[in-house]
Each structure stands twice: as structure tokens, then as C-alpha cells.
Amino acid sequence: MEEIEIIKPDDWHVHFRDNEILKAVVPETSRHFARSIVMPNLVPPILNAKQAIEYKKRIEKAIPKADSFEPLMTIYLTEETNKNELKTAYKNGAIFAVKLYPAGATTNSDSGVKDIKKVMPVLETMAEIGMPLLIHGEVTDKEIDIFDREKVFIDQKLDFICKKLPELKITLEHITTKEATKYVENGNENLVASITPHHLALNRNALFVKGINPHNYCLPILKRETHREALIKAAISGNRKFFLGTDTAPHLTKDKESDCGCAGVFNATYCVPILTQLFDNKNALSQLENFISRHGALHYKLNINKEKVKIFRSSKKIIFKKFINVNKEKIKIFAPDFPVFWKIIK
Numbered sequence: 001m002e003e004i005e006i007i008k009p010d011d012w013h014v015h016f017r018d019n020e021i022l023k024a025v026v027p028e029t030s031r032h033f034a035r036s037i038v039m040p041n042l043v044p045p046i047l048n049a050k051q052a053i054e055y056k057k058r059i060e061k062a063i064p065k066a067d068s069f070e071p072l073m074t075i076y077l078t079e080e081t082n083k084n085e086l087k088t089a090y091k092n093g094a095i096f097a098v099k100l101y102p103a104g105a106t107t108n109s110d111s112g113v114k115d116i117k118k119v120m121p122v123l124e125t126m127a128e129i130g131m132p133l134l135i136h137g138e139v140t141d142k143e144i145d146i147f148d149r150e151k152v153f154i155d156q157k158l159d160f161i162c163k164k165l166p167e168l169k170i171t172l173e174h175i176t177t178k179e180a181t182k183y184v185e186n187g188n189e190n191l192v193a194s195i196t197p198h199h200l201a202l203n204r205n206a207l208f209v210k211g212i213n214p215h216n217y218c219l220p221i222l223k224r225e226t227h228r229e230a231l232i233k234a235a236i237s238g239n240r241k242f243f244l245g246t247d248t249a250p251h252l253t254k255d256k257e258s259d260c261g262c263a264g265v266f267n268a269t270y271c272v273p274i275l276t277q278l279f280d281n282k283n284a285l286s287q288l289e290n291f292i293s294r295h296g297a298l299h300y301k302l303n304i305n306k307e308k309v310k311i312f313r314s315s316k317k318i319i320f321k322k323f324i325n326v327n328k329e330k331i332k333i334f335a336p337d338f339p340v341f342w343k344i345i346k
């Protein structure tokens with residue numbers, strides 16, 4: 001059996017939810033990752049340090065004893081966010097980063113930002129203190145075609161923020177387009193991007209193979225093959241501006257398979273083997289560690305993890321479990337449409 005050893009990875013974008021779902025999904029991430037940035041889009045959202053600290057405690061309770069895992073907490077930016085409170089919470093370590101959702105852009109984003117200009121004073125404070133801003137980069141205007149929302153966001157909103165505040169550390173999250181890879185490549189050194197395993201694995205046809213497939217529906221929505229190819233190129237390029245953020249986003253199967261199914265792909269369980277396969281398919285295994293274990297830590301100015309993990313190549317394709325259980329309900333685990341031979345033995 002072929003084997004590779006890499007620095008233990010980090011996941012720079014996860015949704016853990018709360019209560020029973022939280023208990024079921026946290027171990028799926030803590031098993032393989034050392035650290036994760038945790039999204040604040042609960043209902044109601046995490047808006048301040050007190051809520052973030054309480055949420056962190058609930059997450060910590062769900063981490064199995066055998067795992068050493070650190071959740072890094074975020075708050076949800078609104079037009080009411082107080083910059084002085086934010087500064088204190090960042091300085092004392094309660095909050096690691098701030099998440100900007102344009103209002104209505106995705107799951108649980110109703111209280112997001114409507115007018116970027118209204119949050120510029122908060123962003124200026126963040127730039128001064130070096131606090132990272134994480135952006136869901138899609139416009140929400142109904143007239144804009146859903147496949148163009150990321151590109152239009154870059155042109156109309158992101159460019160404005162980057163030009164006004166070049167010193168602000170920005171992660172354009174879960175990028176999905178060639179335009180995003182180009183913009184980030186050419187942008188200032190503080191602008192970086194995360195990429196998900198499902199956007200690397202699938203193009204938009206996967207939404208409609210043999211019928212409509214709600215389990216491949218996420219936001220930003222999957223794009224054309226040319227865009228997927230651009231994302232792969234960025235991920236394997238060795239460019240420090242690109243790193244993994246899985247955007248693992250669990251929803252109960254009944255909420256995905258409904259007449260108005262939720263956006264989000266739950267990919268925590270097999271994302272490392274899937275990424276290893278994708279890099280292997282491109283003869284780029286030497287870049288895997290950079291993408292999943294180094295580049296994010298470099299951007300966020302954190303130590304590179306000391307622990308290592310081994311990934312093995314089996315001669316037979318790996319049979320994935322299809323679901324995790326949450327009481328009597330279940331959550332579908334993401335699996336790509338190509339065979340995966342790599343696995344982590346743990």
C-alpha cells in the first residue's frame with residue numbers, strides 16, 4: 001500500500017450548527033483536522049463575544065476525548081456591530097475573525113449586511129488591528145443570474161473594499177469561478193481565497209444528473225467545468241493565496257429533499273481522502289500539504305501544526321458510508337462521482 005505523510009490539516013470554514021446536529025457533526029471534523037474556523041450563522045446568529053464563548057463551550061463538549069481540536073470562533077457582521085466591542089473581543093482572543101454575509105445571500109443570512117458602506121468603520125478598525133474578514137462573496141439582487149452572483153460581487157463590492165482597505169486581511173470564501181481565482185491572484189497580498197472539496201470535485205451538471213440532485217445544491221452554486229478547472233489549477237498551484245475551507249454545511253436529509261431544499265453540502269467525513277484523490281489525479285500530491293495544512297495557517301499567522309497524518313492508497317476503491325445519524329433523522333455525506341482510493345486509518 002502506498003502511503004503519504006503530511007502535516008495535520010486545518011479546515012478554515014465549517015458549519016457546526018447547534019444541539020443534536022452539533023453533537024453528530026463535530027467529531028467528523030475533529031477526527032481529521034487540528035483547527036477550524038466556525039461559522040456564526042446559527043438561528044439567531046452569533047453576534048458578540050459572549051455568544052461566541054458560549055457556543056465554543058458547546059462545541060468543545062462535543063469533541064471526542066481522543067481528538068485535539070481547536071475551534072476558532074467568528075461573529076456575524078451586521079450594520080449594528082460595535083467596533084470597540086469587536087476590538088476588545090479580538091484582543092482577548094474570544095473572537096478570531098468576522099464573517100460578512102450580504103443579507104439574504106445564503107442559509108441563515110437574513111440579518112447580514114445590506115449596505116457595505118455602513119460597515120466600513122468596522123472594517124477600518126479590523127484593518128488596524130489585523131483582524132481577518134471572511135466574505136461570502138455573492139450579490140443578492142434578484143435580477144442577477146444565480147451563476148453570475150460571485151463575479152458581480154467581485155466587481156461591485158469586493159473591489160471597492162480592497163481598494164479602500166488594502167491592509168485588511170480578507171478571505172474570499174468558497175470561491176467558484178475563474179474570475180475569482182484571477183482577482184485573488186492579482187489582488188494585494190492580504191487578499192486570499194478558500195476553496196471547497198465539492199467545488200473542486202463537481203461542476204454544475206452534478207445538480208441534474210438523472211434528475212434533480214438536491215444534495216449537490218450549495219451556495220455559491222456549482223459552476224461550469226471551465227470554472228472547476230480554474231479552481232483545481234489554483235488549488236494545486238502552490239500559490240499561498242489558496243487554501244482549503246470545506247464549507248461543510250450539514251442539513252437533515254428531509255430538509256434537503258424538500259420542495260424548497262436547503263443549500264449546503266456535508267463533506268467533513270471524507271473530504272481529506274477526496275482531496276487527496278483529486279490531487280493524485282492531477283499528479284499534484286506534492287502540493288496537497290500546502291493546500292490543506294500550510295497556506296491557511298500562513299495567512300492567519302498561526303503556527304503550522306506539529307502533528308502529522310498518514311494517508312494510504314488502497315488497491316480497491318473505498319466504500320463510503322452514506323449517512324450519519326442524528327437521533328431518528330440522518331444527514332447525507334458528500335461523495336464525488338469518481339472513485340476514491342485514499343483513506344485515513346483512524
Ligand code: NCD
Pocket residue numbers: 015041106107108136217218219220247249250263264265
Ligand atoms: C451554508 C449553510 O448551510 O449554512 N450553505 C451553503 O450552501 N454553503 C451557508 C454558506 O456558507 O453559504
Ligand code: ZN
Pocket residue numbers: 013014015039247249
Ligand atoms: Zn459556509
